[in-house]
Amino acid sequence: MKIKNRLSLYFTLISCGALLLVLLALYFALFGFLKADFNNRLADRINVATKLYLDADELGSDSLLEVQQRYLEKLPNEVIRIYNNKNKVAFNATSGIYWDEATIEQVRKEGSITYQEGNRQVIGKFYHDNKGSFVILASAVDRNFKRRVIVLTRITVILFVCFSGILFFVSQWFAKNTLTPIQRIISQMRKIGSGNLHLRIGGTRNKDEIAELISNFNNLLQRLENTFELQQSFVSNASHELRTPLTSIMGEADVALEKQRSAREYERVLSSISADAMHLQSTITSLMELAQVDFNYTKAVLQPVRMDELLWEIQDHWQHRKGADKLKLNFAAFPDDESLLEINGNKPLLLIALNNIVDNAFKYSADAPVAISFEAAGQYLEIRVTDAGPGIKAEEVTEIFKSFYRVHATRNVPGSGVGLYITAKIIQLCGGAIEVESDGVSGSTFIITFNRTA
Structure with a gap:
């Protein structure tokens, strides 16, 4: 059963159950x-009998009957009996029906009773005054009760059936409108495949x-x-970067084996093969690092990271490697609230990203000093690495x-060309952006910006 029909059924059953109750x-x-x-109408007759016959001594039974007929609606087969303390009839409003002594004594004992005898309703009341103790019993037949109950039952059934039908159609409309966004999501999901993973599901106005x-x-x-792109990128880069040095090694070896060579020529060939092998080893290392970072990228868990503490760690690391004053750290616009120094990121990956930039800065500037400036202003954190x-x-x-x-001007410097690629992806993962300022002649500044509210 579809969710729409199930929701409609549940809604109808619950609503009908509540309506039925x-x-x-x-x-x-x-x-x-x-x-x-x-x-209550029977009780009125007892009250009238009490006030007019027992309390008002001057009124007789004929006067009581006249008052009842004049001011009270006559009930079908109405009977009123007044019994004295000897359980004898003291007053007859009608004739033909009498109550036994057990019923009269029950009234005296309990003070009042109400019960049904066949199709008759009976009410009894005990009354005591200076003239003695009396029991008043009144009875009548409610001929309209059965008809009223039948009408009431019909109305109840009709209302239940009609409202149940209305509730069913309302529930169908409600379920359809509620699940319309899900139908739209399903329709859009069917359009997404491995070839168009860039497509996204449209949002809704409600949160x-x-x-x-x-x-x-x-x-x-x-x-x-990201996973598909990383996989395709890794396969493409691996096939390209591994093929080039392997082709060079195989070519050099084939040429050297074509004929007898001199010792100097063999040394040149072996030197070339060694250089290509070292390049191959560097490429394989870079590919493994790239694969590891890409793997961590897809699994990365973002948590609050204090960027000032991260930069102090980086400075300590490079001071041990390059010596004091090689990496200069400058803090500007430092906020009083330490929570404003945090971003939502992954600390191990951020260390890799920033160390890659600093490593490139030292590598391509012949170990000249590198400067890092840090600024926390407003909702942005900015890190500038200048070489x-x-x-x-x-x-x-x-x-x-x-x-x-690889930049053309620095291709003579050893490197694989994957460091900045890794850095850009990590910064993107952490909600940041990276750009470069350079005049193309001397020095470059890498600017990393994090939006604290991202």
Whole structure:
């Protein structure tokens, strides 16, 4: 059964159950009211008999009958009896019906009774005054009660059936409208495949569970897209970067084996093969590092990270490697609230990203001092890493964050070209952005910006 039909069924059953309880409560309330109303009218006759016959000595039985007929509605088969302390009839309003002594004594004992005898309603009351003790019993037949109960039952059944039908159609409409966003999500999900993982599910205006479902599904698609891109990138880069040195090694070896060579020529060939092998080893190491970072990237858990403490750790690390005063750390616009120094990120990955930038800065500036400035102003945190290298040309600025790309001016410096690619992905993961400022002649500044509210 579809969710829409199941919701409609549950809604209808619950609503009809509640409606049935309400109608039954009204039914029994009216049922009791009809009984009580008829008993109250019988009680009125007892009260009249008490006040006019027993309290008013000057009124006789004929006067009592006249008052009853004049001011009280006559009840079908109405009977009123007044019994004295000897259980003898002291007053007859009608004739033909008498009560036994057991009933009369029960009235004396309990003070008043109400019961049904066949189709007759009976009320009894005990009364005591200076003339003695009396028992008054009144009885009549409620001929309209059965008809009223039948009408009441019909009305209850009709109301229940009609409202149940209305509730069913309302529940169908309610379930359809409630599940419309899910139908739209299903329709959009069917369009997404391995070839178009860039597509996303459109959001809703309400901030409810469906919006949360869409958000989580879009996050899943983002991770899947990253995984596919990383896999394709790794395979493409590995096949390209491994093929080049292997082809060079095989070519050098084949040429050397074609004929007898001199010792100097063999030394040159072996030296070339050794250089290609070292390049191959460096490439394999870089690929393994890239694969590991990409793997961690897909599993990364983001937590609050104090960026000032992270920079102090980086400075301590490079001071041990390069010596004191090689990495200069400068803090500007330092906030009083320490929580403003935190971002939502992954500390191990951020260490890799920032160390890659600092490592490149030292590598390409011949170990000249490198400066890091840190500023926390407003909702942004900014880190600037400045080196004294040869600079990066404008046309190459957008290329340096691609895997295995090497700047032309620094291709003589050992490296694999994956460090900045890894750095850019880590910063993107942590909700930051990275850009480069350089005149292309001397020095470059890498600017990393984190949005604290991201």
